[in-house]
Amino acid sequence: MTQGTRRDRARADTDRDIRRQARALLISDGPQAVTLRAIARELGITAPALYRYYASREDLIEHxxxxxxxxxxxxxxxxxxxxxxxxxxxxxxxxxxxxxxxxxxxxxxxxxxxxxxxxxxxxxxxxxxxxxxxxxxxxxxxxxxxxxxxxxxxxxxxxxxxxxxxxxxxxxxxxxxxxxxxxxxxxxxxxxxxxxxxxxxxxxxxxxxxxxxxxxxxxxxxxxxxxxxxxxxxxxxxx
Amino acid sequence: MTQGTRRDRARADTDRDIRRQARALLISDGPQAVTLRAIARELGITAPALYRYYASREDLIEHxxxxxxxxxxxxxxxxxxxxxxxxxxxxxxxxxxxxxxxxxxxxxxxxxxxxxxxxxxxxxxxxxxxxxxxxxxxxxxxxxxxxxxxxxxxxxxxxxxxxxxxxxxxxxxxxxxxxxxxxxxxxxxxxxxxxxxxxxxxxxxxxxxxxxxxxxxxxxxxxxxxxxxxxxxxxxxxx
DNA sequence: ACAGTCCGTAAACGCTGTTCACAACATCGC
DNA sequence: GCGATGTTGTGAACAGCGTTTACGGACTGT
CATH class of the missing domain: 1.10.357.10 (Tetracycline Repressor, domain 2)
Incomplete structure (x- = not known):
């Protein structure tokens, strides 16, 4: 069974990284530390990029x-x-x-x-x-x-x-x-x-x-x- | 018994207003809505003025x-x-x-x-x-x-x-x-x-x-x- | 009247969530 | 292979945030 395109896999990887980073921030500093810019910074991207994966910060929090x-x-x-x-x-x-x-x-x-x-x-x-x-x-x-x-x-x-x-x-x-x-x-x-x-x-x-x-x-x-x-x-x- | 100076009374009034407003924001829109600027706006002052009464936003929240x-x-x-x-x-x-x-x-x-x-x-x-x-x-x-x-x-x-x-x-x-x-x-x-x-x-x-x-x-x-x-x-x- | 204290301001800094238009790259179908 | 389409990320911008600082004006006590 195909794993999807390389792009699909890259997307899944990035999504996973986003979630992992968000979780780490939550755990270490509480919910107010889960900011899009903090996550993006850690992943080496910009905050607007996260809107490719989630509709909003709240959406990310729900996930x-x-x-x-x-x-x-x-x-x-x-x-x-x-x-x-x-x-x-x-x-x-x-x-x-x-x-x-x-x-x-x-x-x-x-x-x-x-x-x-x-x-x-x-x-x-x-x-x-x-x-x-x-x-x-x-x-x-x-x-x-x-x-x-x-x-x-x-x-x-x-x-x-x-x-x-x-x-x-x-x-x-x-x-x-x-x-x-x-x-x-x-x-x-x-x-x-x-x-x-x-x-x-x-x-x-x-x-x-x-x-x-x-x-x-x-x-x-x-x-x-x-x-x-x-x-x-x-x-x-x-x- | 003296009620303190006019200034003391004004301070107490303002403090009361600050607390009342903060509470109203909490009740209507939750903790993230309790911002210094929102409170100040409602009282017709600026946010830095609130630092005359509280050491920080967190201090206000504790109160x-x-x-x-x-x-x-x-x-x-x-x-x-x-x-x-x-x-x-x-x-x-x-x-x-x-x-x-x-x-x-x-x-x-x-x-x-x-x-x-x-x-x-x-x-x-x-x-x-x-x-x-x-x-x-x-x-x-x-x-x-x-x-x-x-x-x-x-x-x-x-x-x-x-x-x-x-x-x-x-x-x-x-x-x-x-x-x-x-x-x-x-x-x-x-x-x-x-x-x-x-x-x-x-x-x-x-x-x-x-x-x-x-x-x-x-x-x-x-x-x-x-x-x-x-x-x-x-x-x-x-x- | 004067000095000290208090109160509020404006400006500034660094940070936030979000939107938008653009460019570059990847993918798909012919 | 090529062109069209879709995806990804960016930079700029907007409006908002907490906080600090220096200043000026009002108040208070002597």
């Missing part, structure tokens, strides 16, 4: 967000590779710990992806949300492990419709990935538990990343582990 | 943060004023709901105060954290209500020292506010419960503000209320 999500997803997959597939508890723990570890090591990227106020109501943030990706991965493990779920009447009524869509979406995603989950294994209540799982995890990690403890905490890891132990116990995954 | 915290604290106090002081459950619910309501109504301000990666390790973020302020208020209610606390051996060992400092700090704050809490009412375990309370609340609210649900949620309030019900039940404050 950066997607890159961060994809890389994080890849990292979590790697974390999972080291754990026996049948050990559901260990897998869930690995994913959650991986997420936290990554977040603490990448505060600028975390902020970019996970803590930006929505500004375009027409664009459905949930469609690209990492929570969705996370639950695509962790949800599979959670569902396979068999969860302790609350009675379905405990699910807020206004949530049922949303959960139904999410659940079938999740089943489709899993089916597309060659994962077969029995219908009974992923009911509404299970989807609800997954949602709450994510809320708890995200909240704990965000608070740590943004230093929002009400007092100086020497070592936050035990707090996280305690929360995690609670979580897995509540969903019935603990020993 | 803006403090303003937001103070205003939020005032809002929560108002929420509390409508609730009988003896109804501890209602007071806690009011404060938590007030916090969420405010956060959802003020996403840019929330982001500025609650979701900025720390960048100055020498400056102790926890000293100015709103979590601290929040627990100064809510902690009083929680302690007065008498909490169900875990056994002290459940407190992570590495946290004990931090909690001890926090607890005595909290007692001092309350004493200074004329609130007397018996020593036994605010032990280490209680302080730990308060910490976990804040983590849960913050996490839920942040996730909502940043639209980090894994799927579109039509109405997030029931999720919040469900979490809140869990929280107050866990601390022994429910009916």
């Amino acid at each position: 950066l967000r997607a890159d961060v999500c994809a890389d994080l997803g890849g990292d979590l997959d790697q974390d999972l590779a080291d754990v026996a597939e049948s050990d559901h508890l260990a897998q869930v723990l690995a994913v959650c710990r991986g997420f936290r570890r990554w977040a603490l090591a990448h505060p600028q990227e975390f902020t970019l992806v996970f803590a930006t106020p929505p500004h375009d109501p027409r664009k459905d943030p949930a469609r690209d949300s990492f929570g969705r990706i996370f639950l695509g991965v962790a949800g599979r493990i959670l569902a396979a492990g068999g969860l302790v779920t609350p009675p379905e009447q405990d699910i807020p009524a206004t949530l049922v419709k949303d959960l139904t869509v999410f659940r079938s979406d999740l089943l489709d995603t899993m089916a597309a990935a060659g994962v077969s989950i029995a219908d009974s294994r992923l009911g509404l209540a299970t989807a609800y538990v997954m949602l709450r799982f994510w809320v708890r995890l995200y909240g704990q990690v965000a608070l740590e990343v943004f230093g929002q403890f009400p007092f100086p905490v020497t070592d936050a890891e035990p707090i996280f582990e305690s929360m995690l132990a609670d979580l897995v116990r509540e969903v019935g995954l603990s020993d | 803006l943060r403090a303003d937001v915290c103070a205003d939020l604290g005032g809002d929560l106090d108002q929420d509390l004023a409508d609730v009988a002081e003896s109804d501890h459950l209602a007071q806690v619910l009011a404060v938590c709901r007030g916090f969420r309501r405010w956060a959802l109504a003020h996403p840019q301000e929330f982001t500025l105060v609650f979701a900025t990666p720390p960048h100055d390790p020498r400056k102790d973020p926890a000293r100015d954290s709103f979590g601290r302020i929040f627990l100064g208020v809510a902690g009083r209610i929680l302690a007065a209500g008498g909490l169900v606390t875990p056994p002290e051996q459940d407190i992570p060992a590495t946290l004990v020292k931090d909690l001890t400092v926090f607890r005595s700090d909290l007692l001092d704050t309350m004493a200074a506010a004329g609130v007397s809490i018996a020593d036994s009412r605010l032990g280490l375990a209680t302080a730990y419960v308060m910490l976990r309370f804040w983590v849960r609340l913050y996490g839920q609210v942040a996730l909502e503000v940043f639209g980090q649900f894994p799927f579109p949620v039509t109405d997030a309030e029931p999720i919040f209320e469900s979490m809140l019900a869990d929280l107050v039940r866990e601390v022994g404050l429910s009916d």
Whole structure:
């Protein structure tokens, strides 16, 4: 299969360089350092050249967000590779710990992806949300492990419709990935538990990343582990 | 008592105007819109004039943060004023709901105060954290209500020292506010419960503000209320 | 009245995102 | 191979940014 023209390849190379440089600037100096001129300078081109690749600075930033999500997803997959597939508890723990570890090591990227106020109501943030990706991965493990779920009447009524869509979406995603989950294994209540799982995890990690403890905490890891132990116990995954 | 010179009063007026304008820009168009020139333009002065009041744009932003915290604290106090002081459950619910309501109504301000990666390790973020302020208020209610606390051996060992400092700090704050809490009412375990309370609340609210649900949620309030019900039940404050 | 302080300005510097017209090069189809 | 088309990058320009500096005028205290 042809690799495209030499020009296509050169374009892809340049695009990759642009993204790599943008990321480096984000990581080292935060979002305000991701300027078109800084990127261009590093690549030995001028800023207007970047408009050949992206419609705007904001467009580039959006792609950066997607890159961060994809890389994080890849990292979590790697974390999972080291754990026996049948050990559901260990897998869930690995994913959650991986997420936290990554977040603490990448505060600028975390902020970019996970803590930006929505500004375009027409664009459905949930469609690209990492929570969705996370639950695509962790949800599979959670569902396979068999969860302790609350009675379905405990699910807020206004949530049922949303959960139904999410659940079938999740089943489709899993089916597309060659994962077969029995219908009974992923009911509404299970989807609800997954949602709450994510809320708890995200909240704990965000608070740590943004230093929002009400007092100086020497070592936050035990707090996280305690929360995690609670979580897995509540969903019935603990020993 | 003298009000100071006319110049002092003019300075205070101008400062107030600067802050008001900066806030308005933040709210309407986000942090990148808070430029010295935009503020100056609105006040009919030039940008360099602002350096008579603030050392830098960043200095102004820091003051803006403090303003937001103070205003939020005032809002929560108002929420509390409508609730009988003896109804501890209602007071806690009011404060938590007030916090969420405010956060959802003020996403840019929330982001500025609650979701900025720390960048100055020498400056102790926890000293100015709103979590601290929040627990100064809510902690009083929680302690007065008498909490169900875990056994002290459940407190992570590495946290004990931090909690001890926090607890005595909290007692001092309350004493200074004329609130007397018996020593036994605010032990280490209680302080730990308060910490976990804040983590849960913050996490839920942040996730909502940043639209980090894994799927579109039509109405997030029931999720919040469900979490809140869990929280107050866990601390022994429910009916 | 005078000296010191404060406030605001204009000019300047170096930086930003973006647009536009042009030139050079690469690719494609005949 | 050649001409037409598309792509890539440039330089110039525009309007905007944060910040510094020196100056002049107003205010304050003695």
